[in-house]
Amino acid sequence: MATNPTTLAPRAAEASRHGLDSESLQRDVLENLVSLQARYPAIATPHDWYMALAYSVRDRLLVRWVETVQSYAARDVRIACYLSAEFLIGPQLGNNLVNLGIEADAREAMLALGQDLDAVMALEEEPGLGNGGLGRLAACYLDSLATLEMPAIGYGIRYEFGIFRQAIRDGWQVEETDKWLQKGNPWEIVRPEVAYYVNFGGHTHSETDAEGRFRVRWIAANQVKGVACDTPVQGYRVETCNTLRLWRSEAVESFDLADFNVGDYYGAVEQKVVSETLSKVLYPNDEPEMGKRLRLAQQYFFVSCSLQDMLRLLQQKGEPIERFADVFVAQLNDTHPSIAVAELMRLLLDECGLQWGQAWDITQRALAYTNHTLLPEALETWGLPLFRGLLPRPLEIIYEINRRFLDEVRQRHPGDESRVSRMSLIDESGDRRIRMAHLATVGSHAINGVAALHSTLLRETVLRDFAELWPERFHNVTNGVTPRRFLALCNPGLARLLDQTVGEGWIADLTRLRGLEAHADDEAFQQRWRAIKNANKEALAKHIHSATGVAVDPRALFDIQVKRIHEYKRQHLNALYIVALYQRLRREPQLALAPRCFVFGGKAAPGYAMAKLIIRLINGIAEVVNNDPAMEGRLKVVFFPNFNVKSAHHIYPAADLSEQISTAGKEASGTGNMKFMMNGVLTIGTLDGANVEIREEAGAENFFLFGLHAQDVERLQREGYRPADHVTANDELREALELIASGHFLRGQSDVFRPLVENLTQWDHFLALADYADYVACQARVDAAWQDPATWTRMSILNTARSGKFSSDRAIREYGDRIWGLAPMK
Known part of the structure; x- marks a missing residue:
């Protein structure tokens, strides 16, 4: 019986060179050290x-990747294409070792070579391909698409910075x-060889072709080339390895020899410099007009390259253009890729x-379109002159599209021009602007929010008119994260305990x-649980000291935002x-309050002055509190x-x-x-x-709830909110605000925090x-619970036990079933 050498080649290569055992890894690391690093x-x-080591692990991914692509x-499969301006993929080495199931073998191999795996992994740069939750x-x-063996490609921008x-x-x-790429x-x-041209500027020309059909040609002022940069995405303990394809911008002609020969050395490379700015930096400052232009150009660039790539892949499969939507479904991750319509x-x-x-x-x-925000300022719009x-x-x-859509609206709601105005893709009030969320909604077969509350508010507020027009298009898919x-990966001590308690299949x-629920009241199990948490806190304390110089006590309650x-998101709340607590402890040093360590982290947008001022306030509070001898140990x-x-990786496992x-009704998910929650944090x-669903899953008794509900927030703002009334009614709050305003937390500079x-x-x-x-009353309940270790540990165990809903595997199954019509392909 004849064999097919093209399909056997990857497996043959793996058998001879890409084994998963420690000995094979050790051999390949040495080989790659010489052949790729030119070192001994x-x-x-x-x-x-x-x-x-990274190249050795990548070699093992590529065998699976080639077979997956084949x-x-x-x-005959349908492929999900996830279009996103960001992919915050994180360091890859540790994640790939976990998903291949070879972390222990890699540790043994590196130890035999005189290297510590943890130290080696710590050297990996954070890929600068994303900013935050999105x-x-x-x-x-x-990660979940590959783990569930669903055909998928991620598409975005390969940012240089x-x-x-x-x-x-x-x-x-x-x-x-x-400079994440410097090494x-x-x-x-x-x-x-996988590159596409993207047009910008110029004008259009209408004509009738030889068959009498109306056609439009775009005569561009300039073009940019997008080059594919691929990263393999390995599923957990499966053969499937999907693709993250990011686009790097290049000039169509990067060097003009004629300019160079007449002495115009800058002009010879000018087009290269201009073209490459498109993939230069994630989220350029869009306060100036040039920043807005660059951000719009980035979005169009990666969307156009991605769609052209999908058309090429369709042609390679030998499918007619009429089957495009049968072969591909493209998910728009927020409004950034909505120009795809x-x-x-x-x-x-x-x-x-x-x-x-x-x-x-x-x-x-x-x-299909995922909405991630209800905040009006986050729903992108573009001015018509810039767009044109x-x-x-x-x-x-x-x-x-807008003309045809508004005709449909008028047919459904004759005479209701206010509705027509609200739903138009063009905001005609003031400076005329294109509403990108409206464009994405009109051009998609499915629109979803990312939490039950968010999806409800989306249908009732921001996209209410569209939900009334097409109720069948609106869905909820609550977000999830990969365990x-x-x-x-980030909490190996807890992972081992989970393996021993409920079996390895939980991953x-x-x-x-x-299955953890049965052990929540077991004293011996609680002791093991606390020992793991304490080890994680000691590790974080070392990282905090290294990064900030502040020494923290791992025995304190780690309160983290x-x-x-x-x-x-209310970091200022x-x-x-903290200011009020500080004042209270100064006045009453004998108060029996649990020692606390408050940890903040996060970036403020460069142009967001108030957010940057909040960071300065937190650091000012830290400077005063941490240098006050009366606060030591408190x-x-x-x-x-x-x-x-x-x-x-260090913060989530160590938090208590x-x-x-956030204000109810403002955070999408x-x-x-x-x-x-997965890491047993309350x-x-x-x-x-x-939060709504986390509380439902964990149980109300295992969640510290405070604050107005979304409907209360809406009512209060509608009827007229007077913040000064709350200051007058609360002496502790008034004193805290006065202390901040006095400059106490900035060396007496009273104007900075005004x-x-x-x-x-x-x-x-x-x-x-x-x-x-x-919030203050709720924090008192936190303090009381913390001072009862058995109660706190029980709550911690139950939070982990009941976090199953929040796996990204569940979310992806829902996308596959409800929106993509996508099934696993083993």
């Missing part, structure tokens, strides 16, 4: 050893360049020659953690409580700089209390709250985002003062 053990640096090409969610979903590296100088945030990226495979129409109309009706049917069936100058042909298509990275089926700095405050996935205190929070205090006392848009008294 006696002179190899620690980073050389990291690169050699399977998708050969079989990008981390996208990375979790890629991340958003910024956060340093703290004199208490202020300072943005430094995030190379061993996980990336650059595909110069217009771009897919452009490609189908102008490049593929389809008629409008057929192209629109394909577009709607192929696209940069994307004239997509703008024409948006106009036509592979955020439990198995791929988090609902099995329910790490997330993007924003007024709606937490800060107000109270510590830490701002952990440059919070990212690497530092999260998770601060999820949150995912940090889920990571904390939550103090409002009924906001996924904008923050005035904002709170005069407007307080996110109702921090309205929730303050209830």
Whole structure:
């Protein structure tokens, strides 16, 4: 019987060179040290050893990757394409060792080579491909898609520099360049042969072709080339290895010899410099007009490259264009990729020659939209002059989509022009702007929110008119996070205990953690649980001291709030409580309160002055509190700089209390709250985002609830909110605000924090003062529970036991069933 050498090649290579045992790894690390790093053990640096091991692990991924791609090409499968401006993938080495199931073998191999695996893994740079929850969610979903063996490709931008590296100088945030690629990226495979051209500027020309059909040509002012940079995404203990394909921008012609020959050396490379800015930095500052232009260009660039790639893959499979939506479904991760509606129409109309009706049917069936925010300022809009100058042909298509859509609205609601105005893709009030969330909604067959409360509010507020028009299109898919990275990898001590207690299967089926409930009251089990937590706290204490110079006591309650700095997330509410607590302990030093260490982390957008002022306030409080001898052993405050996935590995397992205190109705979901819960961390929070479902799963008695509900917030703001009333009625709050305003936390400079205090006392848009008294009362309940170790540990165990719903595996199954029509392919 004849064999097919093309399908046997990967497995043959693995058998001879890519074994998963310690001996094979050791041999390949040495080989890669020489053949790829040009080093030998006696002179190899620690980073050389990291690169050699990373390449050895990547070799093992590529065998599975090639087979996965072959399977998708050969079989009739539908492929989910996840379009996202961010993929906060985190360090790859440890995650891939876990998913391949070879961490122990790698540890043994490196030890035999005289290297410590943990030290080697610590050298890996944080990939600067995302900023916060949006990008981390996208990375979790890629992990789950591969683990569930669902055909998928992630599409985004391969940023040369991340958003910024956060340093703290004199208490202020300072943005430094995030040079994450300076030592190379061993996980990336650059595909110069997979490249597409993207148009910008110019004008359009209408004509009738030889067959009498209306056609439009876009005559661009300039073009940019997008080159594919691929990263393999390995599933947990399966053969499937999917693809993250990111686009790097290049000039179509990077060097003009004619300019060079006449002495114009700058002009010779100018086009290269301009073109490469598109993938230069994650989220350029979009306050100036040039920043807005660059951000819009980035979004169009990666969306156009991705859709062109999907069309190429369709052609390679030998499928007709009419089957595009049968082969691909593209999920728009928030509004950033929503230009895909217009771009897919452009490609189908102008490049593929389809008629409008057929192209629109394909577009709607192929696209789905996830909304991640209810905040009006976060729902992207683009001014028409900017859009017209940069994307004239997509703008024409948006106009036509809008005309046809509004005709449908008028037919359904004759005479209701106010509804027509509200639903239009173009906001005609003031400066005319394109509403990108409306475009994504109209052009998608499914729209979903990311938590039960968020999805309800989305249907009732931001997209109410659309939900009334198409109720069948609206869904909820509550977010989830991968237990592979955020439990198995970052909390190995707890992972081993879970293996011993409920079996190893929990990593791929988090609902099995329910088996922990039977041990929640077992004293011996509780002692083991606390021992693991204490070891994690000691490790974090060392990292805090290394990063900040602050010595913290691991025996204190670790009260942690790490997330993007924003007024709606209310880090300033937490800060107000710390100031009040500080005053209380100074007045009454004999108070029997549990020692606390408050840890903050997160970045403020460079142009967000109030968020940066909140960071300065936290650092000012830390400076005063940590240097007050009366607070020793009672109270510590830490701002952990440059919070990212690497530092999260240490923070989530070590936390005792998770601060999820956003204003009810403002946070779409949150995912940090889920990571904390998985690691047995108790939550103090409002009924906001996924907190609602976390409390339902954990049990009300295992969640510290405070604050107004979403409907209370809406009512209070509608009827007229007076924050000053709360200051007058609460002496402790008034004294805290006065102490901040006096400059006590900034060496007597009384003017610096005045904008923050005035904002709170005069407007307080996110109702921090309205929730303050209830928050303080809730913190008293936290203190009482902490001082009963058996009760606290029981609550901790039950939070982990009941975190199964918040696995990204569950979320991806729901996307597959409800939205994508996608099934696993073994």
